[in-house]
Amino acid sequence: MKVPFFQFDCSDLEIQYVTEVVRSGWLTTASKAAEFEGRFRDLCNTDHALAVNSCTAGLHLALEALGVTAGDKVIVPSLTFTASAEVIRYLGADPVFVDCEFDTGLMDPETLRETLRSHPNVKACVVVHFAGQSANMSGDHGIVDICRQQGVRVVVDAAHAFPASDEYGPVGSIGDVTCFSFYANKTITTGEGGMVVTNDEEIAKRIKVMRLHGIDRDIWDRFTSNKVSWEYDVVAPGYKYNMPDVNAAIGLAQLERAEEFRQKRQNIAKKYISSFKEIDGLRLLRIRVSAEQHSWHLFPVIVCAATADRDEVIQKMTAAGIGVSVHYKPLHRMTYYKEMYNLKKENFPNTEAYWEGCLSLPIYPSMTEQQVEYVIDSLIKCISV
Ligand SMILES: *Cc1c(COP(=O)(O)O)cnc(C)c1O
Secondary structure, eight states, rough: OOOOOOOOOHHHHHHHHHHHHHHHHHSSSHHHHHHHHHHHHHHHTTEEEEEEHHHHHHHHHHHHHTTOOOOOOEESSSSSTHHHHHHHTTTTEEEEOOOBOOTTOOOOOHHHHHHHHHHEEEEEEEOOOOOGOOOSSSSSSSHHHHHHHHTOOOEETTTTOTTTTEETTEETSSEEEEEOOOOOTSSSSSSEEEEEEOOOHHHHHHHHHBBBTTSSOOOHHHHSSOOTTTTTBBBBBOOBBBOOHHHHHHHHHHHHHHHHHHHHHHHHHHHHHHHHHHHEEEEEEEOOGGGGGGOOOOOOEEEETTTTTTTHHHHHHHHHHOBBBBSSOOOOGGGGHHHTTTTTTGGOHHHHHHHEEEEEEEEOOOOOOOHHHHHHHHHHHHOOO
16 A cells, blocks of 8 residues: 555646636736635635745745844744744844744743743744644733733744634734745645735735835736826835736635645544554654644654654655655754754754654545555554564
8 A cells, every 4th residue: 555645635626726717818916816815814814815926935025024134033943844944044134943842842932931031132933833733822821922022023834734723713813924835735735835914904015015026016906907007116126926826726726625624634633643642652742722723734743762763663654655754854953054053952852852753644635544544553563563
């Protein structure tokens, strides 16, 4: 049996919507992107949604709109993809890396509070809803509250977290700006793409201008409004970060299926959890939200070093025809960040403990029951011999 790590779930709907766009003759940003934004805004319960060509672009635009500039400091977890931190460098600002909470892999509000105490001039904080569950954002001792008290802006990297929520509402509605990813292997995909949502009108305006060359109104407006069609102004050296309609068409189809996808991943997660929770030598992340609030984007397990070697388990799983992955080799171990910021792994004990044993199992809607059983049996075999 073969079980790939991920498989794109394509229905007739994606094909139909893409065909409509291709036949229309207008391939770049226009009505489909606008429709995609509208649907997303409603689902996230926010005032603004702006489609972009990647989550990385969205994070860059978010920090730029918040005024992050050269010499500023921005807090970011070490346990994340490099995109969460590289955007800080794009602006000439410096990341301040923080360790994760031991049992969830998420940002720990207490660690954040201590970090802000030793770095009083932090401008913003990038929070990652690791694997698809929301970090502790809201309430009296939540991340947003701690940041507000210090005048620190909150950017959410929700690349793993659609659709997801916590007891206070959908991911996207909490924090200053939230960025989603529609990269090929995310919970919903447009091939490449992302979405930025916010309730702040000024931030939304700035992002809208900066995602398309710093032009004061987007291409669609130029060609559809009654104003003089050739005239536009450039107010800043912006970027080329708009989402083409071909991609938005795939996104619209995927969006209609997003909750069905999530439910299917949840069913797989439930089987994994009930099969692995009693197994010696395997640790699972603690789930702090309800099953329905989790997007279940990744299913990481942590292999205890005393039981088995993570790299060997990966080799065996691969040999059994199962695609597994590692999320993530922490940023404090990456040459660039390690050397640039003189990072020591002793300062990231929880991230280290997680990283040494972690591997991510396949979890996607088209997985069959037999495939799920095969992954479970294979992993248990791998760690018990
Ligand atoms: C995938 C991912 C990104 C980048 O998303 P793109 O759409 O590929 O730019 C950023 N952060 C995290 C945590 C991710 O997993």
